[in-house]
Amino acid sequence: MSNVLAIAHKELKGYFASPIAYVVIGLYAIMFGYFFYALLLYFDRQSMQMAGLGGAQPVNVNEGLIRPVFLNTTVIFLFILPMVTMRTYSEEKRSGTIELLLTAPLTDFQIIAGKFLGAMGLYAAMLAVTIPHIAALFWLGNPEWIPIVVTYLGLLLMGGCFISVGLFISSLTKNQIVAVMATFTVFLMLWVINWIASFMGPRAQDVLNYLSITDHLDDFTRGVIDTKHLVYYISFISFGLYLTMRSVDTERWRG
Amino acid sequence: MIEVQHLTKRYGPVTAVDDVSFKAERGEILGFLGPNGAGKTTTMRVLTGYMPATDGKAIVAGYDVLEQPVEAKRRTGYLPETPPLYPDMTVFDYLTFCARIKGVPRSERATRLRNVMERTQIADVAKRHCAKLSKGYRQRVGLAQALLHNPEVLILDEPTAGLDPKQIIETRRLIKGLGGDHTIILSTHILPEVSQTCNRIVIINKGRVVAVDTPDNLTARLRGSETLYVQVDAMGADAEGMLSSIPGVTRVSTSDRRDSIAGFEVDSDSGRDVRRELAAAIVNRGWGLLELRPMRMGLEEIFLKVITEDAAVPETAPETSQTAPEASHE
Numbered sequence: 001m002s003n004v005l006a007i008a009h010k011e012l013k014g015y016f017a018s019p020i021a022y023v024v025i026g027l028y029a030i031m032f033g034y035f036f037y038a039l040l041l042y043f044d045r046q047s048m049q050m051a052g053l054g055g056a057q058p059v060n061v062n063e064g065l066i067r068p069v070f071l072n073t074t075v076i077f078l079f080i081l082p083m084v085t086m087r088t089y090s091e092e093k094r095s096g097t098i099e100l101l102l103t104a105p106l107t108d109f110q111i112i113a114g115k116f117l118g119a120m121g122l123y124a125a126m127l128a129v130t131i132p133h134i135a136a137l138f139w140l141g142n143p144e145w146i147p148i149v150v151t152y153l154g155l156l157l158m159g160g161c162f163i164s165v166g167l168f169i170s171s172l173t174k175n176q177i178v179a180v181m182a183t184f185t186v187f188l189m190l191w192v193i194n195w196i197a198s199f200m201g202p203r204a205q206d207v208l209n210y211l212s213i214t215d216h217l218d219d220f221t222r223g224v225i226d227t228k229h230l231v232y233y234i235s236f237i238s239f240g241l242y243l244t245m246r247s248v249d250t251e252r253w254r255g
Numbered sequence: 256m257i258e259v260q261h262l263t264k265r266y267g268p269v270t271a272v273d274d275v276s277f278k279a280e281r282g283e284i285l286g287f288l289g290p291n292g293a294g295k296t297t298t299m300r301v302l303t304g305y306m307p308a309t310d311g312k313a314i315v316a317g318y319d320v321l322e323q324p325v326e327a328k329r330r331t332g333y334l335p336e337t338p339p340l341y342p343d344m345t346v347f348d349y350l351t352f353c354a355r356i357k358g359v360p361r362s363e364r365a366t367r368l369r370n371v372m373e374r375t376q377i378a379d380v381a382k383r384h385c386a387k388l389s390k391g392y393r394q395r396v397g398l399a400q401a402l403l404h405n406p407e408v409l410i411l412d413e414p415t416a417g418l419d420p421k422q423i424i425e426t427r428r429l430i431k432g433l434g435g436d437h438t439i440i441l442s443t444h445i446l447p448e449v450s451q452t453c454n455r456i457v458i459i460n461k462g463r464v465v466a467v468d469t470p471d472n473l474t475a476r477l478r479g480s481e482t483l484y485v486q487v488d489a490m491g492a493d494a495e496g497m498l499s500s501i502p503g504v505t506r507v508s509t510s511d512r513r514d515s516i517a518g519f520e521v522d523s524d525s526g527r528d529v530r531r532e533l534a535a536a537i538v539n540r541g542w543g544l545l546e547l548r549p550m551r552m553g554l555e556e557i558f559l560k561v562i563t564e565d566a567a568v569p570e571t572a573p574e575t576s577q578t579a580p581e582a583s584h585e
Contacts, residue, residue, distance in 0.1 A: 006355035010341075017343035100339035100400070103303040104356045105329040252306045254266070 003106050007114020011088070012121045020087070021122055024080050029129045031076045032069075036133050039069050061143040066134065067221045070151050073130075074214055077162060078191060082183035084122055085166025086176045088115045089248075093174045102252070112244050115167060116160075116237075123159045127152060147223030154220025157233035161213055162187055164240025171247040256281045256438040257302065257408060262311035264297050271297040273462040274311070279455070281407075284434040286449030286470075287442035288558065289459040295442040296336055298459070299410050302440070303333040316407045316438075329358060332406035332437075334414055338397025342386030346377060346396055349385055350403065357404040367403055374429060375399040390417035398426070402433075409433065411441040415448060427452050446558055458561050466561050482550040484510070485533060486518045488543035495519065501536055503529045516545065 015021040043065040050059055092098040101111050137143050165186055170179045194212040197205045209215055213236075216229040257279040264272040272294040279285040287295050301308045302315060304324045313320045316330035341349055350372070354364045372378045375395040380388060388396065394417050401409060414430065415423045431452050433439060443449060449456050450470040458466040458473075466473060487494050498507045498521055506522040523529045530547060537544045 003356055003358075006352065010344075010352050013348070014341065014343055095339070095342070096335060096337045097339040097341055099300075099305055099333075099335045100353070101356070102305050103328055103331070103333045103335075104353075105325045105358055106356055107325060 003110045004114045004117065007101075007106075007111055008117035008121065011115055011118020014087075015084070015118070015122045020083060021125070024083055024122065025126050025129060028076055028080055028126045032073050032130055032133070035073045035076075036069050036130075039065060039072065061137060061141050062147050062223075066137065066143060066148060066151070069133075070155065070221055071214075071217065074155070074158065074217060075191075077159060078184070078187050080126070081123070081159065081162045082166055082180045082187065084119050085163055085170050085183060086179040087170070088119065088167050089171040089244075090174055090176045090179045094176075108245050108248050109241075112167065112241055112248070116163060116241060119163045119167070120156070120160060123163065124156065127155060127159075144223070147221065150223045150225055151221045153225070154217045154229070157220075157230070157237070158213060158217050161190075161233055161236040161240065164237045164244070165190075168240050168244045168247060171244050171251070256283070256316060257285075257440065258312075258314040259298070259302070260312040260314075262298065262301060262313060263309050264294075264301060264306070265309045271462055272301070272308075275459065275462070275464050276311075277457050277464060277467055279438050279440060281438055282435045283455060284430065284439045284441065284453045286453030286456045287440055287459065288444070288446070288449050288456055289442075290444060293459045294462040295459060296412055297462075299333070299412050299440065299442060303331055303410055304328050305333075329404070330407045332401035332404065332409045334394075334397045334401040334409075334411045336412045336416070338393045338400070340385035340388075340393060340396060343384065345382055345384055346372075346388070347381040349396065350399060353400045354403050359404050367405070371399045371402050374402065376425070391419060391422050394418055395422070395426070398429075407437060409437050409439045409441075411439065413443055414441055415443070415445070458558065460561075483521045483523070483530060483533065484518060484546065484548050484550050485521055485537075485544075486516065486546035487537055488516045488545060489540075490515050490542060492540070492542070494537075494542070497536065497540070498533065501529060501532050503527045503532065516543075518546070520550065 015024075043059070043061075046064060047059045089098070092101065134143075134148060138145075166179075166183045169183045169186065173179050173182075190211070190213045192212075194208045194215065197208040200208060210232070216232050219226050219229055259278070260276050262272055262275045263270065275294070275298060277285070287298070289295050297306075300306050302313050302320060304320045304327055307321055315327045318327035318330070320327045341352075344352070347368070350368050351364065354367060359367050369378075372381060375398050377392060377395050377399055380392055380396075385393070385396065394414070398411070398414060401411065411430070415426050418426060427448065430439060430441065434452075434454070441448075441452070453470065455467065455469055456473060457464055485498070489497075494517055495507050495509060498504060498519060503523045504521055505524060508520050509517060510520050511518040521529070521533065530549075534544055534547060
């Protein structure tokens with residue numbers, strides 16, 4: 001475990017020693033801020049109208065604002081997470097530091113787990129940018145906190161899926177540009193894979209809907225932790241990490 | 256301590272290392288000598304567990320590198336051809352990270368770090384980023400990294416590459432000092448380096464071991480006959496004929512001539528020293544004996560001889576052992 005943490009610590013430090021962490025967090029902060037502001041304006045108008053109509057129930061902040069904000073901003077990760085994972089293996093291969101890791105008394109799994117945790121750390125730092133916005137809502141209104149916590153859990157798991165795929169793709173190439181483009185393409189495909197679902201037979205429809213990464217987030221944003229989604233995310237992450245392990249191993253054999 | 260048995264490594268159709276076997280005893284410094292692309296780096300990468308062999312076995316510090324890689328790696332320090340540094344890290348942070356992944360206990364880390372930085376003389380750049388280091392410093396930080404966990408076995412791929420002459424001498428001295436406690440394999444294509452630092456030499460060419468011996472034995476074995484160089488001022492007389500008539504001399508050839516002064520290469524039966532007879536005969540004639548010295552075969556000549564002999568005697572196997580792209584995997 002201490003080996004995993006050593007790698008994770010090094011990865012995280014590496015992100016912050018290069019411009020990547022700042023660019024990624026900065027871009028996310030700008031985009032999230034804009035999404036939040038836009039949806040806040042909608043929410044504001046909506047509640048005015050409701051009040052004008054003399055609705056007995058005030059609009060729910062969780063349902064009317066927080067949930068749409070998080071669901072809409074997930075698209076940002078599509079662009080940003082490939083930048084986080086592109087260098088994990090590609091950079092080590094290019095600079096030859098992979099030799100240090102592969103000849104140190106570490107197992108492949110420890111290296112991969114460390115890299116995964118490092119990227120997750122940066123991702124968590126990105127999510128932390130959203131906390132002030134949400135905190136402001138607590139100050140101005142009284143949203144429920146449980147759905148918010150569950151949403152963050154869902155976001156972490158969803159990001160974990162993206163990162164595990166990104167790691168795998170990065171382990172396939174020395175070239176960071178190739179890594180970033182391939183990762184982005186795969187993310188996008190996983191995003192839109194269920195668009196054609198309604199044109200398919202019922203069986204295929206279920207499968208396609210199940211594969212879509214974002215659909216599983218929906219219940220989390222409602223504050224529901226469903227085992228179905230947990231199983232999906234966790235098995236997705238495990239599979240991504242497993243593929244990375246296989247890839248690193250074959251790379252050794254090919255030399 | 257290190258045992259390599261019938262090691263073979265193929266990259267697709269290219270055989271980089273072909274049935275290589277050798278041993279290194281505890282405390283020995285083994286020189287791995289060969290032209291570029293001979294398979295030195297590949298062999299070392301197999302030994303360090305960086306890549307598995309296609310065939311054969313490698314045992315380091317009692318552990319098979321394929322069966323028990325973590326145990327073997329715990330006891331191995333490795334300096335790759337390009338020092339594996341993280342450009343964004345300071346030297347100190349880098350070494351701290353290395354110490355962590357190599358399992359140096361937290362309580363010993365500071366002492367080990369200080370000790371190693373002192374030995375490799377990099378304490379003055381501890382706070383500098385690896386990206387800003389000169390080649391010499393990079394090499395030494397790489398060496399420091401290999402020494403950190405005080406491994407029983409050290410595998411150094413061209414440890415003096417890129418150093419200036421003073422640093423080369425210091426590094427060689429350091430490596431020599433490490434022998435005894437550590438078993439060291441170092442690769443190089445610089446010949447004087449092996450003769451100065453190593454107890455034993457493995458000469459490798461086109462993926463095959465062509466000779467294994469001590470530097471002295473290699474020199475002696477390949478010399479075959481003794482050769483002397485004599486420079487004589489014979490004042491116009493037939494010095495060549497006279498020298499040939501001395502008992503024990505097998506062959507005399509003129510190597511240079513200027514006016515009455517001539518230089519000869521005199522071969523004699525191996526093991527027979529004819530220097531006294533030669534000197535006496537020349538002086539007795541009243542000639543001037545200007546120079547008389549044994550022509551020792553340098554490692555360069557031995558190396559070339561071994562390698563050309565290897566090429567001249569075609570093995571029964573077809574020529575599959577082409578020169579491997581050694582740095583194909585950067």
